[in-house]
Amino acid sequence: MSSTVTAPSLTDKLVASRAASTALATATTAVKDQALRAVAAALRAGTDTIVAANHEDLVAGEDGGLSSGLLDRLRLDAARIDALAAAVEHVVGLPDPVGDLVRGSRLPNGLQLTQVRVPFGVVGAIYEARPNVTVDIAALALKSGNAVVLRGGSAAQRTNAELVERIRGAVASVGLPADLVQTIDEFGRQGATDLMRARGLVDVLVPRGSASLIQTVVTESQVPVIETGAGVVHVFLDASAPLERSVDIVLNSKVQRPSVCNALETLLVHERAAERLLPVLADRLRAAGVTLRGDDATRTIVPGVLRATEADWATESMDLDLSIRVVPDVDAAMAHIARWSTHHTESIVTDDVDTAERFLAEVDSAVVMANASTRFTDGGEFGFGAEVGISTQKLHARGPMGLPELTSTKWIVRGHGQIRG
Amino acid sequence: MSSTVTAPSLTDKLVASRAASTALATATTAVKDQALRAVAAALRAGTDTIVAANHEDLVAGEDGGLSSGLLDRLRLDAARIDALAAAVEHVVGLPDPVGDLVRGSRLPNGLQLTQVRVPFGVVGAIYEARPNVTVDIAALALKSGNAVVLRGGSAAQRTNAELVERIRGAVASVGLPADLVQTIDEFGRQGATDLMRARGLVDVLVPRGSASLIQTVVTESQVPVIETGAGVVHVFLDASAPLERSVDIVLNSKVQRPSVCNALETLLVHERAAERLLPVLADRLRAAGVTLRGDDATRTIVPGVLRATEADWATESMDLDLSIRVVPDVDAAMAHIARWSTHHTESIVTDDVDTAERFLAEVDSAVVMANASTRFTDGGEFGFGAEVGISTQKLHARGPMGLPELTSTKWIVRGHGQIRG
Numbered sequence: 001m002s003s004t005v006t007a008p009s010l011t012d013k014l015v016a017s018r019a020a021s022t023a024l025a026t027a028t029t030a031v032k033d034q035a036l037r038a039v040a041a042a043l044r045a046g047t048d049t050i051v052a053a054n055h056e057d058l059v060a061g062e063d064g065g066l067s068s069g070l071l072d073r074l075r076l077d078a079a080r081i082d083a084l085a086a087a088v089e090h091v092v093g094l095p096d097p098v099g100d101l102v103r104g105s106r107l108p109n110g111l112q113l114t115q116v117r118v119p120f121g122v123v124g125a126i127y128e129a130r131p132n133v134t135v136d137i138a139a140l141a142l143k144s145g146n147a148v149v150l151r152g153g154s155a156a157q158r159t160n161a162e163l164v165e166r167i168r169g170a171v172a173s174v175g176l177p178a179d180l181v182q183t184i185d186e187f188g189r190q191g192a193t194d195l196m197r198a199r200g201l202v203d204v205l206v207p208r209g210s211a212s213l214i215q216t217v218v219t220e221s222q223v224p225v226i227e228t229g230a231g232v233v234h235v236f237l238d239a240s241a242p243l244e245r246s247v248d249i250v251l252n253s254k255v256q257r258p259s260v261c262n263a264l265e266t267l268l269v270h271e272r273a274a275e276r277l278l279p280v281l282a283d284r285l286r287a288a289g290v291t292l293r294g295d296d297a298t299r300t301i302v303p304g305v306l307r308a309t310e311a312d313w314a315t316e317s318m319d320l321d322l323s324i325r326v327v328p329d330v331d332a333a334m335a336h337i338a339r340w341s342t343h344h345t346e347s348i349v350t351d352d353v354d355t356a357e358r359f360l361a362e363v364d365s366a367v368v369m370a371n372a373s374t375r376f377t378d379g380g381e382f383g384f385g386a387e388v389g390i391s392t393q394k395l396h397a398r399g400p401m402g403l404p405e406l407t408s409t410k411w412i413v414r415g416h417g418q419i420r421g
Numbered sequence: 422m423s424s425t426v427t428a429p430s431l432t433d434k435l436v437a438s439r440a441a442s443t444a445l446a447t448a449t450t451a452v453k454d455q456a457l458r459a460v461a462a463a464l465r466a467g468t469d470t471i472v473a474a475n476h477e478d479l480v481a482g483e484d485g486g487l488s489s490g491l492l493d494r495l496r497l498d499a500a501r502i503d504a505l506a507a508a509v510e511h512v513v514g515l516p517d518p519v520g521d522l523v524r525g526s527r528l529p530n531g532l533q534l535t536q537v538r539v540p541f542g543v544v545g546a547i548y549e550a551r552p553n554v555t556v557d558i559a560a561l562a563l564k565s566g567n568a569v570v571l572r573g574g575s576a577a578q579r580t581n582a583e584l585v586e587r588i589r590g591a592v593a594s595v596g597l598p599a600d601l602v603q604t605i606d607e608f609g610r611q612g613a614t615d616l617m618r619a620r621g622l623v624d625v626l627v628p629r630g631s632a633s634l635i636q637t638v639v640t641e642s643q644v645p646v647i648e649t650g651a652g653v654v655h656v657f658l659d660a661s662a663p664l665e666r667s668v669d670i671v672l673n674s675k676v677q678r679p680s681v682c683n684a685l686e687t688l689l690v691h692e693r694a695a696e697r698l699l700p701v702l703a704d705r706l707r708a709a710g711v712t713l714r715g716d717d718a719t720r721t722i723v724p725g726v727l728r729a730t731e732a733d734w735a736t737e738s739m740d741l742d743l744s745i746r747v748v749p750d751v752d753a754a755m756a757h758i759a760r761w762s763t764h765h766t767e768s769i770v771t772d773d774v775d776t777a778e779r780f781l782a783e784v785d786s787a788v789v790m791a792n793a794s795t796r797f798t799d800g801g802e803f804g805f806g807a808e809v810g811i812s813t814q815k816l817h818a819r820g821p822m823g824l825p826e827l828t829s830t831k832w833i834v835r836g837h838g839q840i841r842g
Binding site for chain 1: 443446447526528532534536539541542620624625639640643645646647666669670672673677759768777781782783785786787788789790791792793794796797798802803804814815816817819820821829830831832833834835836837838839840841
């Protein structure tokens, strides 16, 4: 079990992470893959003790009044642990980004210049009570050559401690430092605060979870952050939008998995298409259990739609709620998006190529689409094999992040005595 | 002159920057180049009024006790203004990064996926009383499609106001919004603080100047920052380092321009090479006016060397000072670098290819070199045509930054009705 009785300080742990990261930075892909296979085996072998630790967290969570949704996200059983192990094995098959050549040239003075991918070093993760994130992030960090410092939700502390012990044992079993994977859950809220201040010891921080958690990290962290997350996602049905395609894309975007960030929140409809499209759409959405809110124009066309407020335009419901607004043209649609979007994903449905290309060029979001479901904004769908998260900031990474987004670069200069004139 | 009498609020200005940035994001390269040529012409045409405003700053600076070095950096005359205009014209000739295709693929379901370069949107710059930075950053921002919000040192406020008015007029003359270039100098220190909190209105902040200015921005900013700067730069002379090459590289790295961040601060020497190299090196360095500090081993070999302290290992002197340490092997050299470097640039001088490649692989700095002067860490030398700064962080950009480092990316997805299964 965990060694919190004689716990080192948080700084001690971060210094140990840094030292461990140095050993991993030059490890071969073969060694890292061996470590990942050992992690998968250790998780499967540890099923009973992991489930037991998880049971303690679940009992405490029930006593503490955790919602059934949160309890379900927290729960691990043999099947879920097997799926976690399989996900780790999947990472074995992904290309190792470390050492990839990004650019290179020979300068006029003969210097050979190459820019290569290198690990960040130490990656911090702050997330909520979802034990799968513990395993996911640890596996992705190991493959990309990074040490990882994990701060999970306190409701999963026993589960995470057990998972991390298994992972550490597996990492050590192939000759890599166990400190490549550490949890700082034992330091509580203060630990999260200190992690956000550990500039120099931690190279990048990735928050995963609710909008409020991400907002806290983004605002308070002195360590560079990759902001992931919140999606107030829009579909715009242009004047020429075909009915069947509109229904397919809106339904899929809204109801296929409403609880995730790439699900649709606000539907914008060109006023010349509203009477043609909205009645059919409303029937289909309601049949799928969606609650509709709309502006006055929408409510005139579709009886029984609730009145939408500004709060609705701004909110990521993550549930079967949809806000609808009728707009005079594509400019008004883009103005609404500029005002209310979290710049995650927006899609236009249109038959008109010029309008499609204007929308794709002018909408300033991580992913802009024409005639496709917003649910495609996903590392797996994009062909990355795995997803670290979806960045909604513009620095470093934007949109779905794969393993290369967990790396930095360095410049290597090879000379034979050149000096500057 | 500036319109500070009826000044809008800082937030008003940032909102105006955001609106202006939208117009620029889709501007053609031709229009941006036309704007840059107009800026260069306006600077030359405005020489008299710029020099007059600068004279007021210089008089105030002298009265305020500004050092002669700072006054020199602040001073503009006709020749310097012409050089600034020429630098703007040089940016015209650089490739426009906006719209460049980074990656692309066709997914199995037929979706066409492309990742293209887009401007950040609004770039903030916080810097000291160097009016050339005002013009430099404005030109680089315009070419890369970004609006820019400038906060220069208060000692250059009149000069900057005049420069910005000229630039705004030139930008407006080609039909682009003047608000693409704004100064917030009139808001004083509070303006800088508010700029650092303007997450959502400003996409990235670039501090340029002293280590303490950069440290303040890095620590306090809620806007993502690209940290540029401080260089405690090392050269390691390996056991096999040839004498002449060692002298060339150490002299060039230290004395060619000691006041810049890529200049050498600490020389590490393999103990098996110390007696062969140090006496000659010390003579040459002293002849060039360099003050030497060293550890005990160095002081035994070279009489008259001052005693180096830990503070010397940690300090970027930016002057003709050099710290010297004798180390038992390459591992000790790399350990010293890991402990004291700011991870800007490190170079090894060696004849041994295995040692060179170990150093290049294991030293974790923005630029690592074998057998070359550290002075080559420079956007111009790397062939970028211009330099935004040298990033010493690992997120987004590392090492010399060119125009592409002033851009983000977005994903464009083109479909024909695809939905997720």
